[in-house]
Ligand SMILES: Nc1ncnc2c1ncn2[C@@H]1O[C@H](COP(=O)(O)OP(=O)(O)OP(=O)(O)O)[C@@H](O)[C@H]1O
């Protein structure tokens with residue numbers, strides 16, 4: 001993958017009402033041919049950011065650069081950017097083919113030629129037999145694919161997709177994920193994909209920007225943001241995380257000593273010296289339970305609750321001194337899938353490489 | 361629909377009231393008018409119960425002293441003028457209403473309601489009174505001429521009253537809301553994201569208007585046009601007050617036959633001709649693939 005920057009968002013601020021900032025100083029860079037995902041809870045400003053890239057909204061401050069040129073003031077029709085709307089926004093008075101050919105015609109391509117290209121694009125999304133229908137005669141999934149074809153037919157530099165899969169059922173959603181990835185590879189168009197589904201984001205993206213309250217919290221590969229969450233919000237929002245509060249107590253050779261609020265002393269791999277209160281995070285699947293304690297980072301605890309989930313089993317463990325931790329393990333062969341019983345005392349291993357120190 | 365049917369009302373009870381209303385308010389009056397149009401006039405008013413096609417002949421011919429029919433287009437001219445004025449009224453109403461409705465539909469909901477109220481406020485005053493106000497504005501000693509005179513732009517009053525233009529102003533003023541409201545209703549239902557989608561797909565504002573907004577507003581435009589064209593075709597008050605009887609429209613002609621001229625059959629015949637003409641228009645419109653509910 002090339003890493004030429006295609007879109008640059010610089011310190012963009014946007015408020016709809018004076019009281020609330022929908023975007024509060026967002027900066028990010030999107031590379032050419034990238035599958036870039038904006039991930040965040042409802043209302044965090046994802047749609048607003050897309051609207052600013054597409055040109056439907058003007059930023060109050062900051063700039064949007066495309067290929068290094070400032071396009072902040074350009075109207076939507078002057079930007080080589082197309083959108084797949086959350087609501088699809090198909091033109092109800094046109095056939096599927098007319099919908100898909102619309103953008104090409106508006107760019108001055110002759111109708112006949114535009115319709116040939118439109119038909120080819122419909123083949124790409126496997127809807128070639130539906131070109132004469134109107135949007136009202138299509139299922140939700142088919143409409144979604146028409147919306148995709150309508151945007152893709154123009155071969156934009158950037159394709160913006162606003163939660164395009166949210167209206168689909170689980171099965172169709174999974175198929176469309178692979179489909180979207182395939183389309184992105186085949187067309188070599190840069191995708192900016194919006195979702196609030198973290199699984200979707202991790203599965204599809206080259207890079208993910210995690211947003212909350214109009215700010216970017218972290219940008220990185222799916223593996224980066226899952227394994228090395230930058231802060232408490234990201235650790236909590238992406239997947240499950242055990243958050244352990246404590247105080248830093250000196251550092252020696254890349255290893256930090258942290259005393260948890262229940263007085264357990266843990267060692268954490270961390271390059272810099274830190275002082276004062278800290279939060280540690282560890283994924284449930286990294287927490288290892290055994291019957292006997294080993295040397296370090298393995299406080300004792302009591303099993304409070306066991307949830308059988310088929311392939312995995314989830315244990316809730318109470319550490320001595322209060323503080324609960326969740327551990328996830330593959331289900332056992334026998335014994336009802338459980339390695340331990342409720343009430344049993346176990347050693348909880350928190351490996352120092354699996355613990356992450358978070359900034360607040 | 362199905363729910364209603366579940367009540368299992370006897371058919372005569374469910375459709376009965378509607379049939380009664382249709383009978384008494386539509387079929388019966390039209391039947392009376394139709395039969396009167398085929399009778400002889402009683403010079404003292406009313407009709408003589410004897411068959412005659414005189415009323416219809418009179419629309420196109422004049423009987424001279426020797427009882428010979430001469431072609432005479434004066435009534436037909438009134439009919440044509442009515443159509444032209446009604447058509448002009450419809451176009452003007454459309455030209456004024458569409459931008460207004462488009463603007464209102466784009467406002468925040470609270471402001472929308474205020475603006476709609478403003479459009480409908482004139483409805484609350486009597487049409488006769490409102491039209492008479494236009495007399496006060498347009499007559500020789502009226503507002504317009506007084507102001508123009510004071511400004512020194514004219515030395516003698518402009519002849520504004522008793523012209524087709526004056527009638528047109530009165531008609532547009534009277535029927536504007538009938539165009540604005542249906543267009544607003546369709547625009548208000550329009551998904552504004554479609555406009556974003558159109559701009560996103562390289563259509564400039566003008567192309568978006570032509571390819572997206574106008575087609576979607578079509579049902580409202582059609583409904584509004586019908587609701588303005590038909591009543592202004594038969595309008596009485598504006599042509600009477602502002603045309604002053606010098607520029608007759610078909611509505612005033614009909615009214616005249618039932619009052620001063622005491623020729624009920626001719627009045628009835630004119631009413632029938634008007635009705636047939638309107639029905640014919642609607643029929644042609646439907647056959648052309650359009651439909652009166654306005655779906656594309
Ligand atoms: N047209 C608008 N007028 C006023 N406030 C708005 C408008 N659009 C969005 N907002 C506000 O701006 C904030 C960001 O909205 P935005 O639509 O960008 O969120 P989002 O991340 O796309 O959410 P979702 O996942 O629910 O679609 C929200 O607080 C929202 O209430």
Ligand SMILES: [Mg+2]
Pocket residue numbers: 046047048086162
């Ligand atoms: Mg959104």
